[in-house]
Amino acid sequence: MIKKISVAQLKPGMFVKDMDCGWMEHPFLTDSFTVRSDKDIEKMIANGIHELYIDSEKGLDVVDAPTSIEVEETITRKIIEVANKFKEVEAVSLHDELPNARRVRDEANQVIGELMMGVRQGKKVETERLDPVVNRMSESILRNKDALVSLCRIKEKDNYTFLHSVSVGALLMCFTRVFRPKPDDMELVGIGGMLHDIGKTMVPDRILNKPGALTPEEFVTIQMHVQHGQNILSGARSISQTSFDVVAQHHERYDGTGYPLKLKGAEMSVYGQMASIVDVYDAMTSNRVYRVGMDPTLAVKKMFEWSRSHFDPELIQIFVRSIGIYPVGSLVMLESKRLAIILNQDGRDLTRPAVRAIYDANKRCFIAPQDIDLSANLGRGGGDRITSPESSTKWGIDAHQFL
Numbered sequence: 001m002i003k004k005i006s007v008a009q010l011k012p013g014m015f016v017k018d019m020d021c022g023w024m025e026h027p028f029l030t031d032s033f034t035v036r037s038d039k040d041i042e043k044m045i046a047n048g049i050h051e052l053y054i055d056s057e058k059g060l061d062v063v064d065a066p067t068s069i070e071v072e073e074t075i076t077r078k079i080i081e082v083a084n085k086f087k088e089v090e091a092v093s094l095h096d097e098l099p100n101a102r103r104v105r106d107e108a109n110q111v112i113g114e115l116m117m118g119v120r121q122g123k124k125v126e127t128e129r130l131d132p133v134v135n136r137m138s139e140s141i142l143r144n145k146d147a148l149v150s151l152c153r154i155k156e157k158d159n160y161t162f163l164h165s166v167s168v169g170a171l172l173m174c175f176t177r178v179f180r181p182k183p184d185d186m187e188l189v190g191i192g193g194m195l196h197d198i199g200k201t202m203v204p205d206r207i208l209n210k211p212g213a214l215t216p217e218e219f220v221t222i223q224m225h226v227q228h229g230q231n232i233l234s235g236a237r238s239i240s241q242t243s244f245d246v247v248a249q250h251h252e253r254y255d256g257t258g259y260p261l262k263l264k265g266a267e268m269s270v271y272g273q274m275a276s277i278v279d280v281y282d283a284m285t286s287n288r289v290y291r292v293g294m295d296p297t298l299a300v301k302k303m304f305e306w307s308r309s310h311f312d313p314e315l316i317q318i319f320v321r322s323i324g325i326y327p328v329g330s331l332v333m334l335e336s337k338r339l340a341i342i343l344n345q346d347g348r349d350l351t352r353p354a355v356r357a358i359y360d361a362n363k364r365c366f367i368a369p370q371d372i373d374l375s376a377n378l379g380r381g382g383g384d385r386i387t388s389p390e391s392s393t394k395w396g397i398d399a400h401q402f403l
């Protein structure tokens with residue numbers, strides 16, 4: 001049986017099933033192993049592991065620990081409660097905003113790509129080149145927060161660093177929108193998000209894109225990208241403190257287990273903390289050369305679970321509200337055994353969004369797309385319900401083709 005325990009309950013002889021840490025850059029060779037000695041436990045504590053899952057059938061048990069199913073049920077209940085407190089109606093529909101968001105995303109990818117290539121060739125970073133495109137990103141998110149964010153989830157494997165940068169920028173702006181920020185804040189945060197990994201231009205590609213586990217030395221080399229990023233930006237003509245904080249603090253953690261400065265809680269700026277949340281979320285939900293990205297709904301739940309230690313619980317609640325339980329553009333299974341794509345969650349019960357059914361999972365064939373408002377009563381297009389989130393990679397479905 002899979003059970004959740006705190007690291008204080010861990011003993012040699014237990015089988016670790018999952019260390020419950022979502023960012024991949026940890027120095028352990030695998031997530032599943034038998035604990036051999038107290039040294040293993042000390043190493044986990046030093047790397048910021050607070051809680052983890054054990055398999056009681058493969059090692060020693062903790063009798064009264066909650067099972068993974070009980071943990072999952074509690075999180076789902078809490079997350080629905082949190083997400084439903086925030087109901088906002090978008091100014092423009094997803095359908096109407098998507099063409100514009102697509103243009104803005106392409107422009108943003110191109111600009112950040114050129115900027116990063118320039119830095120790699122030894123040029124000074126021209127951060128002012130980001131201003132016009134970040135302005136257009138902000139306008140798109142204010143019209144409809146889901147269009148740009150859902151498009152940015154699609155990433156080709158080759159240009160991951162550029163695409164991840166734009167996605168983090170868009171997610172951060174979307175997150176900031178919930179705070180009803182001062183006029184410039186969204187754009188300053190967006191610039192920081194776009195530049196957050198600029199220091200990776202100084203890390204060799206063979207380490208950055210290594211498919212296997214990193215050696216401790218390679219791990220340190222990757223971590224150096226935060227310091228490199230700050231050095232690069234200190235040579236920039238104009239960079240705001242807000243943007244700088246995003247770059248400098250995006251790997252810090254609420255409990256002080258991050259890097260480079262091991263800042264804790266309020267020692268980090270709010271935007272630095274928000275950057276650490278969206279950076280992990282985007283990395284988890286992205287396909288990489290060596291792994292398939294996690295389904296966004298599951299990733300939201302995992303982030304919520306980690307909010308007891310690695311992230312500020314209040315900020316995670318706001319993040320969940322900004323992204324929703326079922327992020328727009330993600331795939332779900334309906335009770336009727338049809339696969340559907342989330343269309344919008346405007347002002348409604350977030351467990352019952354509007355969806356577009358596209359595939360019959362029993363007959364294994366595409367169907368004529370049908371829009372269903374899951375919050376409507378039976379006979380008015382409703383009467384169905386979501387039974388589980390689904391991986392579009394597993395089903396081989398490009399959800400965006402149907403938006």
Ligand SMILES: [Fe+2]
Nearest residue numbers: 196197250251
């Ligand atoms: Fe980073």
